[in-house]
Amino acid sequence: MKNRALVLSTALACTLALGGCGMVPGGSDQRTVRVWLMQNSVSEDFLNRFTEAFEDEHPDIELDVTFQEWTGIGKKVTEALAGKDTPEIIEVGNTQVAGYAESGGLRDLTLESVRDLGGDEWLPGLAEPGSVNGSQYGIPWYAANRVVIYNKELFAEAGIEEPPTTRAEWLEISEKLDTASQDGIYLAGQDWYTLAGFVWDEGGELAVEKGGEWEGALHSKAALRGMEFYRELQSHGDGPKDADEETPPQAQVFAKGRTAQMIAVPSAATVIEKANPELKGKLGFFPVPGKSAEAPGSVFIGGSDLIVPEKSKERAAAVEVVSALAGEEWQLELARTMNYVPNKTTLAGELEGAEGTSAMAAGAVRGRATPSSPQWAEVEVDNPIKPYMTAVLQGADPATAARSASDRITSALRP
Structure with a gap:
């Protein structure tokens, strides 16, 4: 769901200062990044805090977040990847990435993941399902395990x-x-x-x-x-x-x-x-x-990756949003807010004091996903x-x- 207060505030500011929302200070085009997240993946509080912080730091980017139901999501994502009006970012289950990548509709994020996101520290159970034939299509977001x-x-x-x-x-x-x-x-x-x-x-x-x-x-x-x-x-x-x-x-x-x-x-x-x-x-x-x-012991690790459709209109802006969501600051915020495991093995030590989450993070180091077929x-x-x-x-x-x-x-x- 969209943070309407922020949207209205941004729109009003554009109208008063520039006579419209087509441009922002500095002359950059306003870009809208549409994001599909799954129902109950994050709380409204987390989404509001992230949206406000991100839009303050990136005044030329506006986030438009919609929650989707898990039921029937496979067909909906497949149709979105093949369509003309495609969202910029989609949250998908970590074990689903290979199927979507097979359609050829995903952006290869290998360069971004290796260069900027510290991919060598990702949990294998999230990173490996997101990699197909040596290319990283899914960026690990959060995990949970038994x-x-x-x-x-x-x-x-x-x-x-x-x-x-x-x-x-x-x-x-x-x-x-x-x-x-x-x-x-x-x-x-x-x-x-x-x-x-x-x-x-x-x-x-x-x-x-x-x-x-x-x-x-x-x-x-x-x-x-x-x-x-x-x-x-x-x-x-x-x-x-x-x-x-x-x-x-x-x-x-x-x-x-x-x-x-x-x-x-x-x-x-x-x-x-x-x-x-x-x-x-x-x-x-x-x-x-x-x-x-x-x-x-080894455990099955479930969770979500973030994908960027190849046909999305604002792919570069989408990568900026993904980088923020998958970065250390918001990974720890997400883990503390939602009791998830962060996407990096190196962040597990930051969760001391939360007994259940700490035990989960310790086990996640040996986490794996189902076969990548x-x-x-x-x-x-x-x-x-x-x-x-x-x-x-x-x-x-x-x-x-x-x-x-x-x-x-x-x-x-x-x-």
Whole structure:
């Protein structure tokens, strides 16, 4: 939505001083940068502060921001990229960039990203999906990833003083916390994003590219080891084996007060505390543990990149706006306002004091995205990873079930 007060103020100033809005002091043409952001990505307060600061610093540029709904956004962006009246900047999911780049409608931002934005410090889980064939089309904006949310009171009752730092320790304490009256961990059987992290930790992949074609890779020995760890961890609680984390919503289960741990983005703590105010002050956070204490575990990282359509009218001005949004000052403002992870690994240390966000930022260093195939969205339409996980948890032969899932992934990736 547009900051109408600023727009009217700018328009009035132009009218009084210049007799119109075509020019600004100094003789430069007034440029309007139209920006599509996704609904709820930023607060109105953040948008107003950024707009005011940016337009003060760039009096020849006016921002026109519109919020878009996620539902149906793929078709809308594709049509905008091919149309004649295209916005200057579009926020897209980090895993969507490859599909849009394939259409040929995006500006190559490689020079800008390398020269001005410190691209060598970006989170890999945002930067890599935005890069296609060596060209950077998506500029990382913000990220979010899963952490472990735990009940400090239940940990204390079990004599556990510190969160685990390795997967072996994690299994040990989860088993200790799993009793007749409580779950050591609530982990639904089809939480495939969490499984992906375990697969990556073992050196496996969900899919790999060979000879220019993608194929499923869940049947590799490394990926099977990731599934085995998932099975062990999931056994220390009563999460359903045939449903994902939203069926039922795991935050509502945790809010009952008899679950020691769950894996979710930190904002789930707000949902938990709203459902059960008695848990306020009793929730803690730690990064998903890795195989050794030297680094946290791999996690799926979601978030957004900013793209500049090739057909937009004000591409140079758009790059200035993107540079500001992706720069250090507004990255930290966005992280503090919205509890996101900044786009650079070097900014994580600036978030001390925000326990959940700090844990998320620590884990984001090992964050990764789904395979960069433009067809990956087709895999998720009827996701074969979910029934594969359920089959293994219910006793099916892992190798056989994994091969079947891999074959279905391959089919989806080869239209």
